[in-house]
Amino acid sequence: MSAELPKSRAPSIRDVARLAGVSHQTVSRVLNNHPSIRDSTKARVQQVMEDLQYRPNRAARALSRGTSRTIGVLSASSSQYGPASSIAAIQDAARDAGYYVNTANLTSVDPESIEAALDHLMLQSVEGIVVIAPQMRVFDVLEQLSIAVPYVTLQSTGRLNDHGLSVDQIYGARLATRHLIDLGHRNIYHLAGPQDWIEAEARMRGFLDEMGAMDVPTTAPILGDWTADFGYYAGRELLRVRDFTAIFSSNDQMALGLMHAIRDAGLDIPGDVSVIGFDDIPEAAHFWPPLTTVRQDFSELGRRCMALLLDDITDGPEEQRSAIIPELIVRASTGPPAF
Structure with a gap:
């Protein structure tokens, strides 16, 4: 042959x-x-x-020393700030533990592409896999597959509970919503992320839960796409009626677009409209005004993710799997409503 x-x-x-x-x-x-x-x-x-x-060269090296010292990352969206930051945090934590990271980025989330990406990682003799899959449909596929190595999923809801580690998105959204309510706002809109994204669904649920718990009337959340362009468009449309005093945006980029639209309408932030975001991207402190937002500790997420995975790989004592608690960062974009 x-x-x-x-x-x-x-x-x-x-x-x-x-x-x-x-x-x-x-x-x-x-x-x-x-x-x-x-x-x-x-x-x-x-x-x-x-x-x-x-x-295979890598497989031969793995066989010669018993381990490959390689972790695989399956990423269904590395362009957004959250997933990209998660990957960076995992790479730092893996390097500190003496591991390499091999990342497979999915350009499509159909079953064939997901299976091919997992096969690619397995061919590198990875000892474990981190799944960064913000879209719910990726987990639909994963539940049907048999993954032959330990893996951890960075997800925010209850699916695949035995593999999950996440930031508590629902709690973070409740923090943001409660902040606006405590300031005196009662007419609050929520600009949500894409419907299929797990984080978007969790943040929307947190908003609705907190509004309900505080007995504040709600309107249907507006489904966005994470971009500043959509935030600007949504802001322009909402300001045609202007029946709100505050907006909770599901991420900081859409909040940036909202603030642009509010200023273009000749209104003041937060004097006329308060805006709060989610993620605390590095630029959020330099928006004008600086953006109140919810910060996720991606360094801690990477550290604990690697600790969980290495415990599974080595059969060590199990790392705590409780959700990581986000933090409210109050800046100048929120204030009491003008009555």
């Missing part, structure tokens, strides 16, 4: 797949002893690998 390959290069996983008559994902599963592979398929793939003398 080796005669069928160019002599100028070493055999690849795709060569093995072609000669064995299977997909490269199947070869990956064979390499990682995935339980779903039939014995006959496994034997055929292994025979081709033996004939080609195929040895």
